[in-house]
Amino acid sequence: MAIIKRLYYSFVLGWKIWSEWAQWWIFFGYLLIRPIFGVAIFYMVIYFAQGNKAMNLFFWILAGNALFQILSGTSTGMVWTIFDDRNFYETLIPIYISPGSFLEKIIGRSLGVGVTGIFTSFFILFLAFLLGANYSIKPSFFYYVLLFLLTGIGFGLILASFSLFMGEGAGYLIEGTISALQLISGVSFTPQLLPTFLQKIAFINPFLYLIEGGRRSLGLSSFFIKEISSERLVYYSLLTSLLTITIGIATFLISEKIARRNGALTRKTNY
Amino acid sequence: MIKNLILNIRACLGRAQVRFIGLKRDLYWIPFDVLLPLLGVSTFIFIYKSLKMPPITYTFVILGGSMISYWLNILWSMASQLYWERMTGNLPLFFIAPCSINSILIGMAVGGIYATSVRALSIILLGIIFFKIPIYWQGLPQAILAFLLTLISLYGLGMMLSSIFLLSGREAWHLSNLLQEPIYLFSGFFFPIKTLGFWVASLASLIPASLGLDSLRQSLIPESKPFAFLSFEIEITILCILSIIYIYMSFILVKKIEKIARREGRLITRWQ
Numbered sequence: 071m072a073i074i075k076r077l078y079y080s081f082v083l084g085w086k087i088w089s090e091w092a093q094w095w096i097f098f099g100y101l102l103i104r105p106i107f108g109v110a111i112f113y114m115v116i117y118f119a120q121g122n123k124a125m126n127l128f129f130w131i132l133a134g135n136a137l138f139q140i141l142s143g144t145s146t147g148m149v150w151t152i153f154d155d156r157n158f159y160e161t162l163i164p165i166y167i168s169p170g171s172f173l174e175k176i177i178g179r180s181l182g183v184g185v186t187g188i189f190t191s192f193f194i195l196f197l198a199f200l201l202g203a204n205y206s207i208k209p210s211f212f213y214y215v216l217l218f219l220l221t222g223i224g225f226g227l228i229l230a231s232f233s234l235f236m237g238e239g240a241g242y243l244i245e246g247t248i249s250a251l252q253l254i255s256g257v258s259f260t261p262q263l264l265p266t267f268l269q270k271i272a273f274i275n276p277f278l279y280l281i282e283g284g285r286r287s288l289g290l291s292s293f294f295i296k297e298i299s300s301e302r303l304v305y306y307s308l309l310t311s312l313l314t315i316t317i318g319i320a321t322f323l324i325s326e327k328i329a330r331r332n333g334a335l336t337r338k339t340n341y
Numbered sequence: 342m343i344k345n346l347i348l349n350i351r352a353c354l355g356r357a358q359v360r361f362i363g364l365k366r367d368l369y370w371i372p373f374d375v376l377l378p379l380l381g382v383s384t385f386i387f388i389y390k391s392l393k394m395p396p397i398t399y400t401f402v403i404l405g406g407s408m409i410s411y412w413l414n415i416l417w418s419m420a421s422q423l424y425w426e427r428m429t430g431n432l433p434l435f436f437i438a439p440c441s442i443n444s445i446l447i448g449m450a451v452g453g454i455y456a457t458s459v460r461a462l463s464i465i466l467l468g469i470i471f472f473k474i475p476i477y478w479q480g481l482p483q484a485i486l487a488f489l490l491t492l493i494s495l496y497g498l499g500m501m502l503s504s505i506f507l508l509s510g511r512e513a514w515h516l517s518n519l520l521q522e523p524i525y526l527f528s529g530f531f532f533p534i535k536t537l538g539f540w541v542a543s544l545a546s547l548i549p550a551s552l553g554l555d556s557l558r559q560s561l562i563p564e565s566k567p568f569a570f571l572s573f574e575i576e577i578t579i580l581c582i583l584s585i586i587y588i589y590m591s592f593i594l595v596k597k598i599e600k601i602a603r604r605e606g607r608l609i610t611r612w613q
Contacts, residue, residue: 090514100515107522111531115385118532119392127391158428242373249380259387 076170080178087154088147088183101186105194108135112258113201129203130290134257136194137218137284141277142252143187144222146244148180149233153240157338166335172326173227173319180226184219191215195288206289210304214284220311221280227318231325235334255281260294276310283307352440353448360418360452364459375463379471382406382464385531386472396475397564403468404561405530407461408554411495412524414457416517419499422449424506424513427610436603442595446503450496480560483573487560490580491553497587498549504591504598508607524548529555533568542570549583552576 089097109132116128155162166172198205229247233240254261254272261272272278273295282295283303298306329335382402389398426432435445468474502520506513527545528534534542534551545551556576558565570576601607 090512092512092515097515100519103519104522107526111522111526112388114526114532114536115388116392118536119389119394119398124392131388239373242377246373246377246380249377249384252384253380253387258384259391263387263390 072170073174076174077178077181080175081182084147084151084179084182085185086182087151087159087179088186098189101189102193105190105197109194109197125202129198129201129205130285130293131258132194132198132203133205133285133288133290134281136191136198137214137281138252138255138257139191139194140184140187140215140218141222141225142248143190144180144184144219145226145229146248147183147187148176148223148226148230149240149244151176151179151183152230152233156335157237162335173322176227176230176322177223180223184222187222188215188219204289208287208289211284211287213304214280214287214307217280217307217311218284221277221314224311224314224316224318227315227322231321234325234329235332237337251277254278256294257281262294276306276313279303279306280310349440349444352438353444353451356445356448357452357455360449360456364456375459376467378406378410378460378464379467382409383472396473397562399468399472400474400476400562401533401558401565402531403465403472403474404557405554406468407464408491408528408550409525409530410457410460410464411454411492412528412550413521414453415495415499415502416520418453419446419449419496420502420506420520421513421517423503424509427507427607436599442599443500443592446500446591446595450499454492454496476561477563480563483560484557487553487556487573487577487580490577490584491549491557494549494580494584494587495553497584497591500591501587501594504594507598507602524550527551533558533565533570535568535570546570546579547583549580549587552580556580
């Protein structure tokens with residue numbers, strides 16, 4: 071019971087900090103702007119290249135980006151939580167020494183951020199529908215949303231483990247890993263377009279299959295990895311999520327111990 | 342007069358120096374600074390590749406990507422900087438110092454340009470190496486002129502924004518976020534602004550990056566002329582006008598906002 075309570079309060083705190091104490095409806099207004107313009111950028115790029123002839127590719131790109139948004143939003147939120155709490159709000163230590171494990175509080179906080187990722191994701195899909203996408207949402211879509219959230223938490227914990235020892239470098243960590251992951255996960259283009267060595271990495275990257283499964287749950291046909299059935303992708307994706315979260319928790323617990331010993335929890339940088 | 346000028350130049354260099362040192366202090370991050378921005382923009386190159394577009398479109402993206410670095414620097418290290426300084430308690434010190442606040446802002450811009458140029462140049466260099474983007478080197482002098490004018494007007498705009506952000510509270514973070522994707526779209530970072538249509542592109546020209554990027558593309562990619570919004574000469578003239586307006590406005594605005602901020606006690610208020 072106490073764990074649920076702590077998760078809940080961390081969730082509320084995460085949401086409050088992420089929204090900078092803005093009214094929820096104002097904050098949701100902010101959340102609408104970025105996806106609208108993000109979708110418009112993709113549209114203009116496709117329109118510039120092919121006019122309205124490549125709309126299938128456009129909707130395919132939007133689906134990938136919508137799903138990736140949940141994963142990236144949750145995981146980056148976790149790194150910024152540590153960075154901002156330590157460098158900016160100076161609340162990392164009070165939060166750390168308050169009752170309950172640090173891990174629970176960080177997970178709760180990231181869920182507060184993850185909610186905004188889910189909202190943005192659904193909004194991108196809604197915009198795609200408005201623009202004429204013919205996605206057929208299957209029940210497995212909601213299963214995938216949950217998996218993306220869990221994977222986002224797991225991946226975020228791995229990143230957060232490193233960010234405990236970083237100052238300004240946390241920004242590079244987020245930008246680097248998320249951009250690299252986006253590139254090799256088939257979010258906006260098929261991995262076959264990548265150079266050979268990156269293709270090899272892309273096809274052993276479990277997130278590629280998670281994105282593909284998510285796309286199929288929206289009724290989209292595959293542009294690649296056609297030989298793997300949708301049922302098998304469901305199991306692969308579950309395995310990916312469970313593995314990511316297990317590795318994430320283990321890494322975070324080890325890093326927390328080392329950070330405490332090294333005094334990294336109080337390290338501040340700003341220029 | 343000369344004493345005052347020397348004081349302000351010293352203040353300007355002093356503020357810039359923090360950023361020069363900041364870059365040197367984190368030497369082990371330079372490889373990341375060099376490689377990572379390319380990852381973000383390469384998505385659009387691969388989209389063009391999947392649509393079988395000619396390599397000049399890759400150059401469009403690479404030049405846009407390098408300009409994004411400056412825009413992000415303006416948003417997060419210029420516009421919202423005075424807000425961060427207030428949060429960390431440095432802001433009152435800036436205002437009680439005997440120099441003009443403008444020299445501190447210019448110093449911030451100079452330091453920002455230096456640090457961001459590493460990132461922007463590396464995007465172009467890596468674009469040439471990895472994506473073999475075609476570049477017409479004979480157009481370099483024109484490109485440098487367009488680039489310098491773009492930076493002057495962009496950082497002038499940044500100085501203006503920093504005054505506005507000074508009045509905002511916690512929502513400065515949201516404002517910075519809000520000015521990312523819309524500016525990426527209207528500045529045509531990934532496609533020529535001509536695609537937006539005449540009226541939208543005309544309005545978008547108020548953002549110096551739009552015309553700056555268009556003129557850079559014209560001078561470095563001769564095949565891009567059919568996609569150019571206005572002629573190079575007209576774009577340069579507009580950029581000159583924008584530079585004067587934005588820098589002048591930033592000087593006026595900072596004085597006005599300083600008055601309001603002093604009256605309402607906003608220079609020392611933290612966490613609001």
